[in-house]
Amino acid sequence: MAGHIQDRWFKTVAGPDGGxxxxxxxxxxxxxxxxxxxxxxxxxxxxxxxRDRELRLAKQWxxxxxxxxxxxxxxxxxxxxxxxxxxxxxxxxTHTGEINSREAAERRLRLHAYPHIGSRPLGSFKPEHIRxxxxxxxxxxxxxxxxxxxxxxxxxxxxxxxxxxxxxxxPCRARTVQLPKAGKxxxxxxxxxxxFGVRAALxxxxxxxxxxxxxCGLRQGEIFGLDVxxxxxxxxxxxxxHQLKRIRGKYVFALPKGGKIRxxxxxxxxxTALLDHSKxxxxxxxxxxxxxxxxxxxxxxxxxxxxxxxxxxxxxxxxHYWKPALAAAGVIPEPDEGQRYASAREHGMHAxxxxxxxxxxxxxxxxxxLSQYLGHSDPGFTLRTYTHLMPTSEGRTRKAVDSxxxxxRPHDHGPETAQAx
Numbered sequence: 001m002a003g004h005i006q007d008r009w010f011k012t013v014a015g016p017d018g019g020x021x022x023x024x025x026x027x028x029x030x031x032x033x034x035x036x037x038x039x040x041x042x043x044x045x046x047x048x049x050x051r052d053r054e055l056r057l058a059k060q061w062x063x064x065x066x067x068x069x070x071x072x073x074x075x076x077x078x079x080x081x082x083x084x085x086x087x088x089x090x091x092x093x094t095h096t097g098e099i100n101s102r103e104a105a106e107r108r109l110r111l112h113a114y115p116h117i118g119s120r121p122l123g124s125f126k127p128e129h130i131r132x133x134x135x136x137x138x139x140x141x142x143x144x145x146x147x148x149x150x151x152x153x154x155x156x157x158x159x160x161x162x163x164x165x166x167x168x169x170x171p172c173r174a175r176t177v178q179l180p181k182a183g184k185x186x187x188x189x190x191x192x193x194x195x196f197g198v199r200a201a202l203x204x205x206x207x208x209x210x211x212x213x214x215x216c217g218l219r220q221g222e223i224f225g226l227d228v229x230x231x232x233x234x235x236x237x238x239x240x241x242h243q244l245k246r247i248r249g250k251y252v253f254a255l256p257k258g259g260k261i262r263x264x265x266x267x268x269x270x271x272t273a274l275l276d277h278s279k280x281x282x283x284x285x286x287x288x289x290x291x292x293x294x295x296x297x298x299x300x301x302x303x304x305x306x307x308x309x310x311x312x313x314x315x316x317x318x319x320h321y322w323k324p325a326l327a328a329a330g331v332i333p334e335p336d337e338g339q340r341y342a343s344a345r346e347h348g349m350h351a352x353x354x355x356x357x358x359x360x361x362x363x364x365x366x367x368x369x370l371s372q373y374l375g376h377s378d379p380g381f382t383l384r385t386y387t388h389l390m391p392t393s394e395g396r397t398r399k400a401v402d403s404x405x406x407x408x409r410p411h412d413h414g415p416e417t418a419q420a421x
Contacts, residue, residue, distance in 0.1 A: 003038025003065070005058050034058045038065055046078070075123065075168055082166060084125075085109075085118035088157045103248070105153050112137060112150045122166050125158070127174035134180065147180040186388060189358035190331075190351050197329030206321055208277035209304055213352030214359075215270035217374050220349040221245055222256055224312040228283045228301045231266065231274060238266040240375065242300070244311060250293040251311060253300060260375045278303060286311045322349065357382075358389045 009028045015021035032049035036058040040046050050058040068075070088109050095102040116133045117125075134151060141147045155172035162170050171177065199210040212223045216238055225244035232238065240262050245254045255261065284305040289295035306312045323341040326332045332344050353374065360370050367390075371382035 003036060003062050005055065005062070006035045006037060007033060008035060009033045009052070036062050038062060041069065075165060081121045081123060083119050083121055084157075085114045087122060087161055087166065088113070088118075088154075091157045091160050105156075108150045108153045109157070112141065113154050117154075122158075122161055125167065125171045127171045127177050130154075130171045130174070130177050134177070137180075144180045145182055148182055151179055187354050187357075187385060188346075189354045189389065194329060194331055195352070195355055198325045198331065201325035201328035202321060205281055205307065206304070206317070208273045209349075210352060211270045211273040213349055214355050215267050215273075216264045217353050217356035218264070219243065219257065219353065219375075220314060223349070224302070224304050224314065224317075225253060225300065226303045228278070228303060231271075231303070233266070233271050233275060236266045236268070236271070238264045238270075240264060244288075244314070246314060247293055250289075251313075252289045252291060252293060252295060253298050254291045256375055258375065258377050260377060262372060262375050264373050274303060281305065284309070284311075318348070354386075357386050361386060361389050362391065364391070 008031070009025060010022045011025050012020045013023045033052040034050040034055055035047050036050065037045060037047040048058075048061060050061075092102055092106045092109065095105055113133075116136055117129060120129065130151075134147070137147050137150065141150065151172065155170060158167060158170045158172055161167040172179075195210065195214050199207050202210065209223050212218050212226065213220070218226070218238075218240060221243035222240050225242055226238075227241070230239040230241055240256050242253050243256050245252050281304075283301045283303050285299055286302050286305070287297050287299040288311070290298045302311060304312055306316070319341075323332065323344060326344055326347055327334045327341065331347050332342055335341050357370060357374065360373070367383050367386075368379050370386070371379040374382060376382045
C-alpha cells in the first residue's frame with residue numbers, strides 16, 4: 001500500500017500490564033475519523049480524510065493512488081484543484097511564438113472560456129462539461145470556424161495540463177465531443193476588372209499598394225512595411241523581410257507571418273508602378289520598435305506612407321480608403337446615409353493575394369513555388385486552399401491542343417500538320 005491510515009478517534013497507549021491498548025482521543029466522535037496518508041513523488045506528504053465507517057473507502061483510495069503511481073498516471077490532488085483559469089493564464093504567459101498569437105489566445109480565453117469553465121478545477125473536468133460549453137458558444141459566436149479556433153485554444157491549454165501532470169486526459173479529445181467544423185469558405189478570387197476597379201478608386205498615394213498585393217502576393221502588413229532596400233528593380237526580385245504590425249494599439253516592425261523571410265519575383269509592371277509611386281511620393285524614414293511595443297527601435301525607409309507623414313495606420317486606411325474604394329468598384333454596397341460600410345472580411349487586402357494565386361495557377365505555376373512566394377510554411381496548405389483554382393486535366397488538354405492548331409494555322413489547316421508540329 002502507498003501509505004497508511006490514521007484513526008484519529010483512537011490512539012494506542014500502554015495498558016496496566018504494559019501491553020498496547022486503544023484509548024479514545026480528544027477528537028473521538030467528532031469530525032472525520034480516518035486520515036489516509038502517503039508520500040507523493042515530489043517527497044511531500046499528501047492526505048485525505050474519511051468519515052466513520054469509511055475505512056474500506058480509505059484503503060481503496062490508497063490502493064488506487066499506489067496503482068496510479070506504478071502506471072505513471074499519478075495526479076497531485078492539490079494541483080488538480082487548480083482552476084482552469086488559474087492554469088490557462090500561466091499557460092498563455094509562457095506561450096511560445098509571436099506576441100500577437102499570445103494576445104489572441106488570451107483574448108479568446110478571456111471572452112469565451114473563462115465565463116463558462118474558468119472556475120472549474122482541472123481535476124473535475126469531464127467530456128460533458130466541454131460538450132455543454134461548446135453548445136453555449138453557439139449563442140455568442142455565430143461563426144462555426146471561429147468557435148473551432150476557440151475550442152482549439154482551450155484544448156491546447158488542457159493538453160499542456162496533461163503534460164504537466166495536472167490532468168489525466170484532455171476532455172476535448174473524447175470521442176463524444178464533436179468539435180465545430182472548420183467551415184472555411186472556398187476562395188473566390190476577384191476578377192481583373194475588380195482589381196483594377198478598386199485600384200482606380202483609391203487615392204493615388206495607395207494605388208501602387210494594389211499592384212504590390214495583386215502582382216507579388218504580399219500581405220497588407222508586408223505591403224505597408226515594404227522598405228526601399230527590399231526592392232531590386234534591376235534584378236527583378238522583391239524581398240519580404242518584415243512587416244508592419246499593430247500590437248496592443250501600437251505599431252511595430254516584425255518578421256513576416258511565421259517568421260518566414262522570402263524572395264518574390266518582381267514583375268516589370270509592378271516594378272514600374274513602384275518606381276512611379278516613389279517619384280510621386282517620397283519614401284519616408286519611419287522608426288518603430290522591433291517585434292514588441294517595448295522592443296529596440298528600428299528605422300525603415302518605407303515606400304508607402306500615410307497622409308499625415310507617418311506610416312500607414314491600417315485601421316484608418318481600411319475604414320477611410322479601402323472600403324470606399326470597394327463600394328466605388330461595386331465589390332460591396334454603398335452604405336445608407338449615416339451608416340457604416342458593411343463588413344468586408346472576404347474583401348480585405350488579402351483578396352489581392354488570392355487574385356495573385358489564381359493568376360499564377362492559371363499560368364501553370366506549381367504549388368510548391370506558389371507556396372514559397374506566398375510565404376506559406378506548408379505547400380499542403382496552399383494546395384488545400386487553392387486546389388479548386390488549378391486548371392483541370394481536360395482544361396490543360398484543350399489548351400495544349402488548341403495552341404498546336406493555332407500555331408499551325410498560318411501554314412496549314414489540317415490536323416496532320418498540327419501533329420507534325
